[in-house]
Structures are given as structure tokens and as C-alpha cells.
Amino acid sequence: MDQSQMDTLILKMNQAFIVRTEEIKEEFSKQTHALTENFNKTMGTTIDEKLNPLMEENNILKQEVLFLKEKIHNLEKTAKKNNIILHGVEEREENHSNLMEVVLKTLNDMSKAAKIEDFDKWEISETFRLGRKDNKKKRPILIKLTLTWRRLAILQNNKHFPDNVYATEDFPKDVLQVRKELKAAQQDEIKKGNLAIICYDKLIIKKNKPGKSQDKRKRSPTKTPENIQLNREGDSLTAPNKINRANKLEFTSRYRTNTLSETQTPKN
Known part of the structure; x- marks a missing residue:
């Protein structure tokens, strides 16, 4: 074999x-x-098989958490339904008593001014100051009442407390x-x-009807009748004679009587 081959x-x-390569x-x-x-495909199927139960369990846990949050909120709301917070009372007490x-x-001074029943000790289950003591500030007082209607009475008579003292929910x-x-x-709606009223955690708005005046209508002053005459002799005011107005029933009765008489009169 040569080189070319x-x-x-x-x-x-x-x-x-x-x-071949x-x-x-x-x-x-x-x-x-x-x-x-x-x-x-295998991994996707495997992941889906393992992930789907976890996602379902996660959704169930989320629903349970929301349910528990709502339940805790309702319990807290129920626990606070008879509570009020009193602001602006001087901090001079030495102990809980x-x-x-x-x-x-403070409550009885308010009740006397508002002319409602005085408060007794049994109507208050607990009282304590909120927050840390600060000589520059008057800490509010949390008051736990035993009766709901007494709490409402306090809130409705806030104006009868001394100056700078008021109660809140x-x-x-x-x-x-x-x-x-x-x-x-709320401020924007009022403007x-x-x-606009804030009721618990919701804003209730009542729209103002267009064209309706916000000012209360005042009664126009009564004008003195022009036909009142002045009696020169006695220098006294004399009212004019009253105008006799026909009684509607009497007029109707007379009309019927006259008509009946005319119908019963024999013709010549």
C-alpha cells in the first residue's frame, strides 16, 4: 500500500x-x-403528592387561626363591656383603698350634678391606674363595673364631671x-x-341631602294686627270685634231644611 492509498x-x-461521533x-x-x-414529570408528581396535603393543612390552620383570633377578640370585647377609663383625676392616693x-x-360628685343615683362600692369590682407612674402626668384609671347600665350612665353624663375629667370606653x-x-x-366627612359617627370600629356616615339647609329654622316674630285700635279715653288697647264665621255644619243644616221646605210646598 503506497502513501496515497x-x-x-x-x-x-x-x-x-x-x-459516528x-x-x-x-x-x-x-x-x-x-x-x-x-x-x-416524576419529581413534579412526587412534589405535588407531598405538597398538596401540606397546602390543605396550611389552609386549615389559617382558618383555625382566624377563628381563634375572632374568638379572642369577642372574649376581650365581652371582658371590657363593663369597663370605663377615667381621665384627668389627680394622683394623690397612697394605696388601692x-x-x-x-x-x-368622683363618680358620686358627677351623679349629684346629673341627678342620678349615687354609686356604691359593690357596683365597682376593680380599679387601678394604667401605665407607669409619672409625676408630670395624671395616669388614667381603669374602672371595672358590675352593671352595664351604670357604665352607660357614666358615659352619657360626661358633661357633669369636673373640668378636665372625663370617661371613655x-x-x-x-x-x-x-x-x-x-x-x-370622620373629620373629612364632617367638613x-x-x-359621621365612629361606632366601635366602623365609620357610619349619613349623607346630607343637597339643598337642605343646616341652619335650624327660626319662628318669625309675631306681628301686631293692624286692626287693633287705641282707646284714647282709657289709654288702653281694644281688640276689634270678632268676625263671625258661619258654622259649616249649621250652614249645611239650614240649606237642607230650606230645600226640604221648598219641595214640600204645594204648587198653585
């Missing part, structure tokens, strides 16, 4: 090797793609935050002329 053989072998690469790529698809006396005196922290956020919206 040898070169030709080597060239053919190289070409065959290249072709490409075939192997293509086969390997197909197998890799098939393995990848199979792996993804003195604080009870201060609270009773005892709201949960989340409700206080909501009411604080609603305050700005528009609407009636």
Missing part, C-alpha cells in the same frame, strides 16, 4: 469517526432529554388603632356637611 484510508476513517452525540442528547422529562375612695367620690388595642385611623376620615 494510506492517506485515503485515514481520511475515510476520520470521516466515519466524525459521523455525531450520531453518538445525538443519541446521547435524546436520552438526556428523555431522562430530563421523565425526571421532571384610697384609689377606690377617690373613684367613688375601654377598647382593645386593635380597635383603638382602627378608630385612630378612622378619625381623619363636607355629612353626619
Whole structure:
């Protein structure tokens, strides 16, 4: 075999090797793609099988958490329904017993001014100051009452407390935050002329009817009748004679009588 034949053989072998290499690469790529698809499908199915129960359990836990939050909120609301917070009372008491006396005196001073029943000790189950003691501030007093209607009586007679002393409701922290956020919206509605009231954690708005005046109508002053005459002799006012107005029933009765008489009169 000469050199030219040898070169030709080597060239053919190289070409065959290249072709075979490409075939192997293509086969390997197909197998890799098939393995990848199979792996993804298998893993996706496996993940879904394991993840779905976890997601369902997570949803159940979320619902339970919401239910428990609502239950805690209702319990806290019920626990605070007979509470009030008294603001502006001087902090001079030395112990809890003195604080009870201060609270009773403040409430009874208000009840006398409002002309309602005085408060007794049995109507107050507990009293204590809120927050840390600060000589520069008057800490509010939390009062737990035994009767709901007495709490309402206090809130309705706030104006009868001394100056700078007033009572407020005892709201949960989340409700206080909501009411604080609603305050700005309430002021905006009031500026528009609407009636806006914050009821617990909701803003109730009553729209003002267009064209309706907000000012109360005042009664026009009564004018003196022009036909009142002055009696010169006695310098006294004399009212004019009353105008006799026909009684409707009497007029009707007379009309019927006359008509009946005419019908019964024989003709000539």
C-alpha cells in the first residue's frame, strides 16, 4: 500500500469517526432529554403528592387561626363591656383603698350634678391606674363595673364631671388603632356637611341631602294686627270685634231644611 492509498484510508476513517461521533452525540442528547422529562414529570408528581396535603393543612390552620383570633377578640370585647377609663383625676392616693375612695367620690360628685343615683362600692369590682407612674402626668384609671347600665350612665353624663375629667370606653388595642385611623376620615366627612359617627370600629356616615339647609329654622316674630285700635279715653288697647264665621255644619243644616221646605210646598 503506497502513501496515497494510506492517506485515503485515514481520511475515510476520520470521516466515519466524525459521523459516528455525531450520531453518538445525538443519541446521547435524546436520552438526556428523555431522562430530563421523565425526571421532571416524576419529581413534579412526587412534589405535588407531598405538597398538596401540606397546602390543605396550611389552609386549615389559617382558618383555625382566624377563628381563634375572632374568638379572642369577642372574649376581650365581652371582658371590657363593663369597663370605663377615667381621665384627668389627680394622683394623690397612697394605696388601692384610697384609689377606690377617690373613684367613688368622683363618680358620686358627677351623679349629684346629673341627678342620678349615687354609686356604691359593690357596683365597682376593680380599679387601678394604667401605665407607669409619672409625676408630670395624671395616669388614667381603669374602672371595672358590675352593671352595664351604670357604665352607660357614666358615659352619657360626661358633661357633669369636673373640668378636665372625663370617661371613655375601654377598647382593645386593635380597635383603638382602627378608630385612630378612622378619625381623619370622620373629620373629612364632617367638613363636607355629612353626619359621621365612629361606632366601635366602623365609620357610619349619613349623607346630607343637597339643598337642605343646616341652619335650624327660626319662628318669625309675631306681628301686631293692624286692626287693633287705641282707646284714647282709657289709654288702653281694644281688640276689634270678632268676625263671625258661619258654622259649616249649621250652614249645611239650614240649606237642607230650606230645600226640604221648598219641595214640600204645594204648587198653585
